[in-house]
Amino acid sequence: MSEQAQKKSFQEIVKQRVEDGKAKILSFEDEAKKFAKSILEKGKASQEEGKKRLDELSAKVLGAVDKVSKMKEADILKHATAFRKELETKLGGRLEKLFESLGLPSKEEVQKLSERLESLSKRVGELAERLRSYGRKGRK
Numbered sequence: 442m443s444e445q446a447q448k449k450s451f452q453e454i455v456k457q458r459v460e461d462g463k464a465k466i467l468s469f470e471d472e473a474k475k476f477a478k479s480i481l482e483k484g485k486a487s488q489e490e491g492k493k494r495l496d497e498l499s500a501k502v503l504g505a506v507d508k509v510s511k512m513k514e515a516d517i518l519k520h521a522t523a524f525r526k527e528l529e530t531k532l533g534g535r536l537e538k539l540f541e542s543l544g545l546p547s548k549e550e551v552q553k554l555s556e557r558l559e560s561l562s563k564r565v566g567e568l569a570e571r572l573r574s575y576g577r578k579g580r581k
Contacts, residue, residue, distance in 0.1 A: 537547060
């Protein structure tokens with residue numbers, strides 16, 4: 442092969458490689474555009490979904506505030522009391538189980554022990570008074 446033919450062949454190879462490179466770059470650019478477009482669409486959808494949920498929550502909160510503002514004071518107190526009782530019932534059972542598992546006495550058990558202690562203290566006081574009165578009689 443002549444030197445000129447080799448140069449032409451080399452130039453054709455380089456030209457072909459450059460064209461292949463351009464095609465790959467264009468393909469990559471096209472894929473990147475598609476990817477960016479899908480990300481933007483997903484972002485818009487997420488943003489729209491977030492806005493929708495925020496609007497729904499705002500509407501619920503405003504509805505609740507409006508409902509409470511229209512209620513009479515007695516009704517509010519009644520609802521609050523009912524909620525408190527419900528909460529105490531739900532938590533009470535759990536607290537009793539926790540205290541029981543820790544070996545702690547219940548409120549009722551403490552109350553009974555307190556009453557028993559008070560009764561015993563009173564009885565000890567009475568017995569002490571009797572001893573004092575017997576002691577006085579014995580000295581006379």
